[in-house]
Amino acid sequence: MTDDRWEPPVVLLTVDLVILTLRESRLHVLLIERGIEPYQGAMALPGGFLQHPEEDLVTAAHRELSEETDLDAETLRLEQLGVYGDPGRDPRGRVVTVAYLAIAPRLPEPAAGTDAADARWQRVDRVLSGDLELAFDHRRIIADAVERARVKLEHSALATAFCGPTFTITELQEVYEAVWGIPLDPRNFYRKVQKTDGFIVPAGPTRKTTAGRPARLFRAGPREVLHPPMARPTESPSVQGAAP
């Protein structure tokens, strides 16, 4: 259009992974310490360049997950979060990244994989507050991922992905409380979850906890989308910029 011999510019493509989990009732994200420049020594999301021109994007994400962490890359379901492609987001040139979101059940501390100097679970609140130095625009990506998880918790059975194969209703409630950051009434939560058809199904008899009556165990049910959704307590019922 502009020139007779114009050629489309090329870009480098990376994939980045936001893996969220729950540890001690707090939301954590898996970060690695970068071993190479740029941002050497800073924390970053696991991820990396597309390996060859025919590699699928999700395949690349799974490959990076195996390479950089010891998580079971096969069982984690990855969901596309978005593209982050601001010019200048990477000092090496025009690097556009596709971010993926995954939810992991509570797991032992991950061992470092091959690529990363170190891979660790970090508290999301600390990461977002700016206490940690993060590479590239990864803080922004994590913030978007958390917001996405909050919304998905309302409308899908995502919460069960934070739990092990079986779980108690109280454990499920802790997922909601951690991700939403608010307390919920255990009694109302109990009935709400029970009557949302197909959300959870009974599994095994009971499990002893620290003290008190043992709780029944459940597994994730067949339903993926929740009707009706889990109602997140109504936020500020005021209008942002309204005139009276």
Added chain:
Amino acid sequence: MTDDRWEPPVVLLTVDLVILTLRESRLHVLLIERGIEPYQGAMALPGGFLQHPEEDLVTAAHRELSEETDLDAETLRLEQLGVYGDPGRDPRGRVVTVAYLAIAPRLPEPAAGTDAADARWQRVDRVLSGDLELAFDHRRIIADAVERARVKLEHSALATAFCGPTFTITELQEVYEAVWGIPLDPRNFYRKVQKTDGFIVPAGPTRKTTAGRPARLFRAGPREVLHPPMARPTESPSVQGAAP
């Protein structure tokens, strides 16, 4: 890791635009007829390659919109829909596209711009049913865009973007009915919209319609996210793959 002299592969990046609007109470999408190979003669979303390596993605989307259509590119708000990067989606090589979604008020037929042989509004139901030959994976992208619009209608004031600067409540209802594809009770809709604080605000007195009592006019209110959301009638209350 695989080789001493490994270099990251490069890809070509395009942006594509899904512009939705309402015409004769039906959802339409703006498509152009491709003037060049591949898929010459097929319909496609407006879009194209990044022009230079420093161009911002949203900027590129706005530029393509101006080049290929005569829509007012400045006022349309673009929202990122996702990345589509399957190897093989474009016969020219590894081309990854970033799709954007925009909602336009009812407008006169767009004239063809510079790039496109022709630009026309097409009924979404016809496009998705497969009557039209679409280039690349654009049918899939449009399907995702429509689903996104459906959800956004529930939780945001997006519906007003389909209307002109002022509109009647019945016009707003037609937006919901067209996008959701279901009829709504006008009386209940009327009160629901009215009591959703900050959604719409009165503007001017009334407007004469074809027949019957003139309707009051409204403008979009300050509120972007709706509390409570507009309830889309509950879908099939059955479980997909449940065992009794």
Added chain:
DNA sequence: AGAATAGTGTCTATAAGACACTATCCA
């Protein structure tokens, strides 16, 4: 027994949906 956690029953405020009814225009 008492502490602690699991699970049930019940009341109230609110919202959704159905639908009869009134209001104001045009022909």
Added chain:
DNA sequence: TGGATAGTGTCTTATAGACACTATTCT
């Protein structure tokens, strides 16, 4: 006057949230 569209009132049913109460374990 009748037809058509705009707007209101009211009833029924379902749900969220509050919270008293019962059940079952451990120490």
